Amino acid sequence: MRNIQYLDYREIVTDLLCTQPDLNKLDREEIYNLLEYPPDQKLGDLAFPCFKLSKILRKDPHVIAQELQESLPASPYLEAPVATGPYLNFRFVPEQLGKKVLQTILGTRERYGARSLGQGQNIVIDFSAPNIAKPFHVGHLSSTVIGNSLYKIFNFLGYNCVGINHLGDWGTQFGKLITAYKKWGSQAAVEKGLIKELMRLYVKFHEEAEKDPTLDEEAREWFNRIENGDQEALALWKWFKEISLEEFQRVYDLLEITFDSMAGESFYNDQLPAVVSELKDKNLLEESEGALIVDLEQFEMPPCLILKKDGSSLYATRDIAAALYRKRTYDFVKALYVTGIAQSLHFRQWFKVIELMGYDWAKDLIHVPFGWVNLAGEKLSTRKGKVVLLEELLQTAIQKTLEIINEKNPNLEHKEEVAREVGVGAVVFGALSVNRIKDVTFSWEEALNFDGETGPYLQYTHARACSILRKVGFKPEEHLEFEPKVLTDKAALNVIKTLYLFPEKIMAAAAEYEPSLISRYLIDLAQQFNRFYHDCPVLVEEQTLQEARLVLVYAVKTTLAVGLGLLGIKAPERM
RNA sequence: GCGCCCGUAGCUCAGAGGAUAGAGCACUGGCCUCCGGAGCCAGGUGCACAGGUUCGAUUCCUGUCGGGCGCACCA
Incomplete structure (x- = not known):
């Protein structure tokens, strides 16, 4: 391009x-x-x-x-x-501004704001990464939708993005799960209850482990057996993983999010020994309290743990292996890690280890943190079973949307599809509309509010613009010679000024890894447009004025659709 | 204890070294013989506190207070 x-x-x-x-x-x-x-x-x-x-x-x-x-x-x-x-x-000069901006949009259409900055260079984006055998809850929403949006933004700027779902499919929690399954579970119960049953077992484990610490020992042992290729342990692990993936897929389908790679933590197992020996060769490893660590004291950080005293791997070990693998495989210019802010230290630590290993691309590793999701004052906790399932949230939003459609637009075609796009859009927009670093408190009332600064507000504005264009069968290529001079209303000029800012906003969103800049912008654009819509009738007698206003409507409609697309939200033409 | 993040309107959030600090929600009152009322218009209160840097700080620095999180075998 x-x-x-x-x-x-x-x-x-x-x-x-x-x-x-x-x-x-x-x-x-x-x-x-x-x-x-x-x-x-x-x-x-x-x-x-x-x-x-x-x-x-x-x-x-x-x-x-x-x-x-x-x-x-x-x-x-x-x-x-x-x-x-x-x-x-x-x-x-308003005339020049209107002419330039609107002509650009007529020319670029759904590429308005796009660039070829990346020149096909690769950016790896590690996002979503739910833990196997745990429910997919609202706490996973941020990583999933922020990562997805960054993916689309960087693609739009000409980069080739590689979306990786670094599934939490390895680690001690599987030992815990197997222990619990052996003690309190059954094949029939798991087949019937799926993740809910796995979660029940997980919660039960933590309850029991408080009374009986030997359970933790047992769990560690089971995980060790998984790592050493024990048949039974491995079979259970695989089974749990399959159950989880099916459930996750339903959520990704609702969100219409796809990944280029589902290589989770377990994918790097056979690469761990090489990492350990490389660290050893580079004299970075030390033994401490039985474990192998990289000392980071001179960088004012706690040590980075590489191997436990029983020889099994840790989070950092696998992240380092994954980074080396990804650099080899994708030769990225940037690798983004979209995770909670609680993991900041972890990333600073192992990024430093990569640097100490002598890789200059350590500077291209970027942690993109976001704040916590609380539940009405309380923390979400899988262990205590206190969660809001994302699928439930999405389905509730879809249901509510369907009710609103039945009330306001009962003859709409493809109601179910539109309800899904709008309901899901409301949830996604909610997660992307605030600065990602802020902690948020989840509330059903707010998540299901479709008035004001919300996804449905943007979609509604878009649908209304589409409606006008549909009435006259507007085709952008037929109106390149419109007369910008007649767009003199204050509301129209404000819309144009806002449209002008869009390319700049996308750049800022990319530079700061902050999709909310686009969300805020779209709200602003929609507000300006709705004022225009209210103040200035478009389908007027006077043809020159009508044409110019139609071009403006088309420009807004297009920009809203592009912006929503960058957020991973659909822009239905009717709703 | 050390470190990181956050304190802006009743609530949820924008803004960010500069010219009168903005939206939405909620509440009240207007606006559909007219392009879709999931909309538009009108109505009030606010930068946690104390120093410092600066011509100028809500924004940067230091400290205090409040909230959250992290700091060795979880991820």
């Missing part, structure tokens, strides 16, 4: 400012970054604050702004700049 050049007023203004001798004191990039959007539209569309220059030139910033106002050359894209106090304010 050819790289698309998007209209960038910061570039235009920077060019203009660079013509001024006084501005030579700052380099181009500095000027570009100083430019800011004024807090109030009345002031202008883009501002250059003169404080930095004031310091360098030892001159009153008011005077600088004033002088710049007088000496700057004209630009076809900008009105004459206005000095307001220590700021030089620029205003976009």
